[in-house]
Amino acid sequence: MTKTVLIIGGRGRIGTEVARDIAAYCPDAEITITGREENPDRRVSDEMGQRVGYRALDLADETGLREAIADRDLVVHTAGPFHHRDGRVLQTCIELGVNYTDVSDNRGFTKRVLALKEAAQAAGVTAIVNTGIFPGISNSLVRQGVEQLDRADKIHLSYVVGGSGGAGVTVMRTTFLGLQQPFEVWKDGKWQVVNPYSDRETVEFPPPYGKIGVYWFDMPEAFTLPESFPVQTAMTKFGTAPDFYNHLTWMVAHLWPSSWIKNPAVVEFLSQVSYFMTSITDNFSGTGVAVRAAVSGMKEGKPATFCSSTLHESAAVATGIGTGSIAEMMLDRKLDRPGVWPVEQALPTDLFKQIMASRNMKLYREFSIDT
Structure with a gap:
């Protein structure tokens, strides 16, 4: 069954890498990336394959945002810098019952979206924030x-x-x-x-x-x-x-x-x-x-x-791996926990190790105990 993914800000460098990761590891995903250009200079399908489409979207357009999010299985927010973003995208996802993840890296933004935890739980929406590297x-x-x-x-x-x-x-x-x-x-x-x-x-x-x-x-x-x-x-x-x-x-x-x-x-x-x-x-x-x-x-x-x-x-690729792998787990319902969560509260260590192994990212470890 086809799973639909909307990547907001997907024309940017990070959004592009997230799209590539999802396209590579979620063969049944249909991906739409957004950008401000009405007509991007190159066909998206030429860059990332036929399963990746494009939609012009301005985040200030609330009607357009709702229409873009409606009926999606997952929204991935990559439109930084997040210093300038509010929680509108997640709020819209909650209102429409759509799962959400992002690459946010700003304290103020994170606090605003974590405050929507109870609303997400009531709506049955799983939101995982601060994904990436x-x-x-x-x-x-x-x-x-x-x-x-x-x-x-x-x-x-x-x-x-x-x-x-x-x-x-x-x-x-x-x-x-x-x-x-x-x-x-x-x-x-x-x-x-x-x-x-x-x-x-x-x-x-x-x-x-x-x-x-x-x-x-x-x-x-x-x-x-x-x-x-x-x-x-x-x-x-x-x-x-x-x-x-x-x-x-x-x-x-x-x-x-x-x-x-x-x-x-x-x-x-x-x-x-x-x-x-x-x-x-x-x-x-x-x-x-x-x-x-x-x-x-x-x-x-x-x-x-x-x-x-x-x-x-x-x-950039590592950020795409971090976010794309979380998206994969959410689309496969391996991460299905209504509410708004930072990664460390949502992703079990065994799944994390599986993700890293699947993307060929080596984990180095050193354990020392004083004697």
Whole structure:
């Protein structure tokens, strides 16, 4: 039986990779991607096959949005940056009884959609948010680590992206938008305020990255993980390769006037300049991504740490894998739980491992117990 999927923002780099993953692993899925162009410059079917169609859609058009969502089996929201999005797409899905997932990576947006949990439960709608690579696969790495311990006390999530990550200019906008204000983190059993791109530390990632500098960065995991697991600390830190981009970003975050960073024109200028620069350096840095999740606590009465990591040669493709695999599980009814959930609350570890194996994403793990 044909299953119908609507990918909002599917003409973008991330949306395209999500569509490719669903098309590859859901042979009975009929996919429609949306974009603002009335007539896209290339036929979608030429890029992704005959099962992928196109529909022009402006998210500000509420009537058009309802018509696009109606009668779908699943809606996938990939139209970032999510700093600028409200919960309208999910609200419409709930009203129409359509399941939903997204690649959201913004704290404010995540809080708005999680607030729709009871409405989704009442409507029998399953919504899984923050899928992708980080957040997304990263959350599942943490869940796996927590389950290995008798008691988890500290989560330390680190991410590194090579250059642009192959994700287009949107990822640049997301980075600079994330520098605009301090944010709360769960540290030492209480909420504390930290500044973005602060407190650099060096983390060892799998080859080819090795030791990379990472900094505090505001991600939805910063508040969903301590709500999901009773830990004392949950850290989310981000870095870029090559390292000089980290220093440039630190300078913008700490030396530029806040009024500049909060100016949309300045954000757009920085995004375009950064995208141009990475289009050159991507040739030697690559566009890959690595995620490292270290969970510390107690095992059999002794201090222990479970560290897991994964990587991919393309951050954009890895995001498509994270979201596309969740979509596959939802279409197959393997993830059927009415409500709104972050990934770590919705995806069991055994299914997560199956997903990673099916996409040939290797999981590295190291388990140490103090003696």
